[in-house]
Amino acid sequence: xxxPPGRGRVSRQDSPARQDPAQMATSRASQSAPAxxxxxxxxxxxxxxxxxxxxxxxxxxxxxxxxxxxxxxxxEHIVRALTAHELSEDPHDFIASHLLHTAGHLTxxxxxxxxxxxLSHGAAKVVLVALVLRDKLWAYPWLIAxxxxxxxxxxxxxxxxxxxxxxxxxxxxxxxxxxxxxxxxQSKRPPRHHGARAGRRA
Numbered sequence: 174x175x176x177p178p179g180r181g182r183v184s185r186q187d188s189p190a191r192q193d194p195a196q197m198a199t200s201r202a203s204q205s206a207p208a209x210x211x212x213x214x215x216x217x218x219x220x221x222x223x224x225x226x227x228x229x230x231x232x233x234x235x236x237x238x239x240x241x242x243x244x245x246x247x248x249e250h251i252v253r254a255l256t257a258h259e260l261s262e263d264p265h266d267f268i269a270s271h272l273l274h275t276a277g278h279l280t281x282x283x284x285x286x287x288x289x290x291x292l293s294h295g296a297a298k299v300v301l302v303a304l305v306l307r308d309k310l311w312a313y314p315w316l317i318a319x320x321x322x323x324x325x326x327x328x329x330x331x332x333x334x335x336x337x338x339x340x341x342x343x344x345x346x347x348x349x350x351x352x353x354x355x356x357x358x359q360s361k362r363p364p365r366h367h368g369a370r371a372g373r374r375a
Contacts, residue, residue: 219353220306226350227302233295240288245279252276294323305354313358320351 243251253276256269264270297319304312327344331337 215353215356219350219357222346222350222353223302223306225346227299227306230295230298230302233291234299235295237288237291237295240284240291243284245276245281245284248279248284249273249276308361310358310361313354313361317351317354317358320347320354323347324351 240248252272256266256273259266259269260273301312301316301319305316324344324347327340327347331340331344
């Protein structure tokens with residue numbers, strides 16, 4: 174029997190499963206390519222923001238340690254000494270009078286809660302910032318989660334408790350740092366299909 178000419182050849186060429194190797198490589202590269210790294214300006218901004226957040230964490234730890242060892246009466250005495258000059262010039266100074274009012278209503282339980290709050294949050298910030306600066310990829314999502322939790326709490330304070338321009342500025346800063354951290358994480362994270370392919374080969 175004679176086979177019709179070109180039959181098998183046509184079926185192989187017209188099969189939808191067969192594609193040009195160059196096109197397949199291009200599509201795979203486009204799907205697995207990581208996000209572009211941050212520009213030099215954004216990368217510098219990201220690192221400066223991390224350093225500032227780390228310094229903020231150090232200050233929180235220092236404040237928490239002070240609250241552990243100072244009684245409410247001692248705190249009120251220190252605040253009175255620090256605000257005496259400002260209040261002598263302007264008895265209605267908002268910041269000084271607010272600090273003095275807050276210090277006068279402190280209790281032992283309140284200072285203990287403040288100490289635990291500052292120590293835990295400050296230590297978490299310092300540790301995660303240090304790990305991210307050392308390019309530990311697993312620390313990036315944890316830092317983002319911590320910052321998102323802070324943002325949620327700060328938004329609650331701004332909208333439900335009392336508006337604060339300083340807290341609003343801090344929230345904007347944290348939102349920007351979350352975006353920069355996410356972009357940096359996406360640019361450094363290895364493509365997923367590489368790990369899956371290596372597992373199949375093994």
